[in-house]
Amino acid sequence: MNTKEKKVDAKKIREEVKKTYAEAISRKGLSCCSNFEENCCAIKIKAEDIGYKEDELNNLPADSDITTFGCGNPLAYSEVREGDVVLDLGPGAGLDLLIAARKVGPSGQVIGVDMTEEMISKAEKNIKSAGVKNVEVRKGLIEDLPIKSSSVDWVISNCVINLSPEKEKVFSEINRVLKPGGRMVVSDMVGENIPEWLKENKNLYSACISGVISEKEYLSGLRKAGLEKAKVSERKTYQSDDLELLIKSTPETSKDIERIAREPDIKVESIKISAYKPAL
Numbered sequence: 001m002n003t004k005e006k007k008v009d010a011k012k013i014r015e016e017v018k019k020t021y022a023e024a025i026s027r028k029g030l031s032c033c034s035n036f037e038e039n040c041c042a043i044k045i046k047a048e049d050i051g052y053k054e055d056e057l058n059n060l061p062a063d064s065d066i067t068t069f070g071c072g073n074p075l076a077y078s079e080v081r082e083g084d085v086v087l088d089l090g091p092g093a094g095l096d097l098l099i100a101a102r103k104v105g106p107s108g109q110v111i112g113v114d115m116t117e118e119m120i121s122k123a124e125k126n127i128k129s130a131g132v133k134n135v136e137v138r139k140g141l142i143e144d145l146p147i148k149s150s151s152v153d154w155v156i157s158n159c160v161i162n163l164s165p166e167k168e169k170v171f172s173e174i175n176r177v178l179k180p181g182g183r184m185v186v187s188d189m190v191g192e193n194i195p196e197w198l199k200e201n202k203n204l205y206s207a208c209i210s211g212v213i214s215e216k217e218y219l220s221g222l223r224k225a226g227l228e229k230a231k232v233s234e235r236k237t238y239q240s241d242d243l244e245l246l247i248k249s250t251p252e253t254s255k256d257i258e259r260i261a262r263e264p265d266i267k268v269e270s271i272k273i274s275a276y277k278p279a280l
Contacts, residue, residue: 010165013205014115014141019164020206025093037161071159071185071208071270072234075099079183083107084153087177089142089170089186090114090160094135095122100156101132111152112137113145143169147177155184159270160177161210162189163205171225181279184227185272190215192267197259204256209243209268218273227275242266 023089063112075096082105089114091097102108114120123137128135140146143166155174164170174184191212205211212265215232220232243260260266 002265013165013211016202017206018116021092021116025116025118025122060189071189071236074156074158074185074187074272077186078103078154079155080104080154085109085147085151086111086154086156087147087152088112089145089155089157089174090119090163091123091137092119092158094126094137096156096158097123097127097135097137098130098254100154101130103136105136106134108134110135111147113140113142113147115139115141118236123206129207143173145173145177150179152177153179153182155186156185157183157188158185159188161186161206162208165211167213168221168225169221171221171227174222175226175277178277180277183274184222184276184279186275187270187272188218190218190271193263193265195263195266198263198266200255201256212268214273215269222275227278228278230270230273230275232273235237236268236270238268238270240264 040068041243045064055268065075069088073096080100080103082103084104085108086099086100086104086275088110093116094112097110101108104110112120112123114123117139120137120139127135127137142160142164161167161170178184189208189212192211192214194209200212201210219230219232238262243266
């Protein structure tokens with residue numbers, strides 16, 4: 001496949017993901033990489049089940065409309081401090097933006113970058129409802145961030161990088177925008193023994209399955225981009241019944257579920273992964 005063909009494929013994947021999440025954000029009770037009506041990663045999963053503390057959720061505005069599409073809490077136990085600048089890749093409805101805003105305080109700044117208008121609109125609505133003044137959401141691609149080089153202390157993301165068809169560019173952009181000594185910490189999905197037919201299955205791309213890379217590739221990609229001390233601190237391995245919950249059983253995907261069930265070597269995990277940009 002030549003470079004031009006790869007660019008066309010990447011564009012098609014992004015358009016499909018954009019369409020999927022534009023539709024998904026209009027529905028409530030969803031979580032983690034979902035393009036389905038009821039379930040993905042878990043049926044009606046609660047934010048508490050993927051690492052959010054009760055006090056973090058209780059501090060949200062009563063009239064906020066937060067839907068999480070995450071697979072973890074990238075800010076859990078992080079060392080984000082008052083005055084820091086935090087960049088969230090694909091912030092969705094804005095849950096992590098609001099949590100980060102409280103951590104950095106009035107002297108800090110939180111920026112979200114999303115490519116989906118509907119997501120941006122929902123996040124901005126929740127930001128306004130929260131009354132925070134140190135948060136903004138910019139439209140853009142995580143492969144080409146509308147962020148100045150060496151300008152942020154932290155890059156966070158929640159189950160989004162796996163959706164990118166050009167992950168090497170994402171890793172490179174993370175390294176570019178981080179200040180020397182800055183840190184990234186993301187929750188994401190990885191996989192082992194993913195067969196080619198599954199990688200090419202567009203129905204399952206937005207379900208956080210088709211686009212995953214291995215943990216080894218993920219770590220290698222971060223290091224290749226110039227980041228150091230890349231490591232995994234948390235993981236959840238999905239069993240066969242969990243994998244079925246990643247996919248809604250409809251005529252469009254029922255055959256995919258059956259085919260996955262016949263491939264016992266497939267391994268999918270959600271992980272928390274961190275890395276640093278070398279200090280000068």
